[in-house]
Amino acid sequence: MPYTLILNNIAKHIHLTPDEQAVFTGMLQSRTIKRKQFLLTDGDICKHSAFVTQGCLRGYTVDKNAIEHVLSFAPPDWWMADMYSLISQKPGILNIEALEETHILLLSKHNQEELYKQIPKFEHFFRVLTENSLVASQQRLIDGLSLTAEDRYNNFCKRYPTLINVLPHKQIASYIGVTPEFFSRMRSRK
Amino acid sequence: MPYTLILNNIAKHIHLTPDEQAVFTGMLQSRTIKRKQFLLTDGDICKHSAFVTQGCLRGYTVDKNAIEHVLSFAPPDWWMADMYSLISQKPGILNIEALEETHILLLSKHNQEELYKQIPKFEHFFRVLTENSLVASQQRLIDGLSLTAEDRYNNFCKRYPTLINVLPHKQIASYIGVTPEFFSRMRSRK
DNA sequence: GGGGGAAGTTGATGTAGGTTAAGTTTTTTG
DNA sequence: CAAAAAACTTAACCTACATCAACTTCCCCC
Numbered sequence: 249m250p251y252t253l254i255l256n257n258i259a260k261h262i263h264l265t266p267d268e269q270a271v272f273t274g275m276l277q278s279r280t281i282k283r284k285q286f287l288l289t290d291g292d293i294c295k296h297s298a299f300v301t302q303g304c305l306r307g308y309t310v311d312k313n314a315i316e317h318v319l320s321f322a323p324p325d326w327w328m329a330d331m332y333s334l335i336s337q338k339p340g341i342l343n344i345e346a347l348e349e350t351h352i353l354l355l356s357k358h359n360q361e362e363l364y365k366q367i368p369k370f371e372h373f374f375r376v377l378t379e380n381s382l383v384a385s386q387q388r389l390i391d392g393l394s395l396t397a398e399d400r401y402n403n404f405c406k407r408y409p410t411l412i413n414v415l416p417h418k419q420i421a422s423y424i425g426v427t428p429e430f431f432s433r434m435r436s437r438k
Numbered sequence: 439m440p441y442t443l444i445l446n447n448i449a450k451h452i453h454l455t456p457d458e459q460a461v462f463t464g465m466l467q468s469r470t471i472k473r474k475q476f477l478l479t480d481g482d483i484c485k486h487s488a489f490v491t492q493g494c495l496r497g498y499t500v501d502k503n504a505i506e507h508v509l510s511f512a513p514p515d516w517w518m519a520d521m522y523s524l525i526s527q528k529p530g531i532l533n534i535e536a537l538e539e540t541h542i543l544l545l546s547k548h549n550q551e552e553l554y555k556q557i558p559k560f561e562h563f564f565r566v567l568t569e570n571s572l573v574a575s576q577q578r579l580i581d582g583l584s585l586t587a588e589d590r591y592n593n594f595c596k597r598y599p600t601l602i603n604v605l606p607h608k609q610i611a612s613y614i615g616v617t618p619e620f621f622s623r624m625r626s627r628k
Numbered sequence: 629g630g631g632g633g634a635a636g637t638t639g640a641t642g643t644a645g646g647t648t649a650a651g652t653t654t655t656t657t658g
Numbered sequence: 659c660a661a662a663a664a665a666c667t668t669a670a671c672c673t674a675c676a677t678c679a680a681c682t683t684c685c686c687c688c
Contacts, residue, residue, distance in 0.1 A: 283656095311584035319576060332573045341580075368558055375565035382568055383522045385575040386509060390531075392582050393615050394501035397645070416665065425583050430645055432667055473686095587675075608635065620675055622637055 250278065253301050254353055257325055261376050262369040271366060275359040281305075281346040287328075288344040294333035296354040300324050303350025304411075306419060307342045318423040321347075321411060327377065347415070392425060398434055400424040440468065443491050444543055447515055451566045452559040461556060465549040471495075471536040477518075478534040484523035486544040490514050493540025494601075496609060497532045508613040511537075511601060517567065537605070582615060588624055590614040 251273045258264065264272065277296075281287055281303075288294055290310065298305070305322040307330070319342065322328035333340025334357060355363075363370040391400050401424055405412055412420070421431035441463045448454065454462065467486075471477055471493075478484055480500065488495070495512040497520070509532065512518035523530025524547060545553075553560040581590055591614055595602055602610070611621035 309580050309584065315584065317580060317583040319580060331569065331576065335569050335573065364562070368561070371558070371561040371565055372554070375561055375568060378565060378568045378572055379521065379525050382572045382575060383525065385572060385579060386521065389575060389579055389582070390499050390507060390509060392579070393507040394499065394505065418665065426644095427646060428666070429647080429668085433645090436667080606635065616674095617676060618636070619638085619677080623675090626637080 250301065251276070251353075253325060254299050257299070258373055262373045264367070264369070268367050268369075272363065272370075275363065276353045276355055278351065278353050281350045281352065283346055283348050286343060286345050287352070288330060288340065288342060290341055290343050291339045292330075292333070293337055294330040294340050294342075294357075296356050297327055297329045297334065297360060298322070298344070298352045298354055299327050301351045301353060304347045304414065305344055305350055305352070306347055307344045308422070309341050310343065316343075316422055317425075318419055321408075321415065321419075321423070323411060323414070347419070397424060397426045397430065398437075401431075401434060440491065441466070441543075443515060444489050447489070448563055452563045454557070454559070458557050458559075462553065462560075465553065466543045466545055468541065468543050471540045471542065473536055473538050476533060476535050477542070478520060478530065478532060480531055480533050481529045482520075482523070483527055484520040484530050484532075484547075486546050487517055487519045487524065487550060488512070488534075488542045488544055489517050491541045491543060494537045494604065495534055495540055495542070496537055497534045498612065499531050500533065506612055507615075508609055511598075511605065511609075511613070513601060513604070537609070587614060587616045587620065588627075591621075591624060 251269075254276070255264070255269060255273075258272075287298060287305065300322045302324055304324075305328050306318055307320045307322070307328060308316045308318045310316055320328065328344060330340035330342035330344070332338075333342070337357070360370075360374075391403060395403070401420075404420060404424055417431055417435075418428040421428045424431075426434070441459075444466070445454070445459060445463075448462075477488060477495065490512045492514055494514075495518050496508055497510045497512070497518060498506045498508045500506055510518065518534060520530035520532035520534070522528075523532070527547070550560075550564075554564075581593060585593070591610075594610060594614055607621055607625075608618040611618045614621075616624070
């Protein structure tokens, strides 16, 4: 059953009756994105939250020197969206690309709001999810201000051990905020 | 009436009946913090969300070299807490200090949860609040990865024009991630 | 209102990490 | 499976920003 992962993800925070589960899963749309293809690009208006069931997404921005900066990765069991664009419904700044063939479940903004009305527990669920993201984002900000690149890399290894062997080095380098060249030097110093 | 500001803050996202307003304001505790005094220090467990009605708070961490890093400022009409500690109820990493005499309204974690039960609209309110914080935090992350210190300073001036003339330079320097010395040089170059 | 301790400035020097470039290895895809 | 592209490495050189130190100005608080 393709909904096991997402229902378990939700069950971590709220309990759904079988009926509610059916309402919820009925709102989902499943989709496969091939390697190097995009779910969303810079300038698009984000109309869905995506939940990854297989593969891996990355969300990144491109600066005025055409350098990419990874904001987040989404391996299985993670949610991904351009939050700014999703909540404002204005053109976003994020590119969301599949690093390998990736299976996702899409929840449209319309259905998400419908869910808040029909099953208010989902307000709670997404509040908690957002709170956790905020804490992680703030911790990463603090790390960026107070740690060396080497310490940030060590943290990344500890926090996301499964991703280390899956992601290309240049993507990890971009996430922690260094060039691939410097990342390579850092790694050889140990 | 000392609750006007906070009720208007809430009215931006949800509508409360007079009864609900009374329930809510009845849960608040007001407090004054003198200049250079702390609402919370590193290692404390955060038990309240604070809403500033007058003055200004700053939240910062201290790294292993005893350097302070400002995570956020809270002028009037802003909420402040150590989110990590508040949601996990584990010792936090944030110091929250008053930059001048500051009036706040405190909502305890217990009352906040009570509010979610008694007036579910508050789930919605805090979800939206948290979403907006997340978007701001992510934008700051991206700025840190892709802009020079000078560009970050210009952004800060645009985004928080009222804070520029209120905050000591060294606090702004810390927020944008440079030393006071470099901040001074940056400013003299224009 | 004046003295003392922060806050801010300025200059000389140091360094983490960037840039450019060239070469090697791995992966992808026709 | 081969060729092309992408990922990774190494080295020389560069720069944005940090550090240290001495000085000046501001602004609390007694």
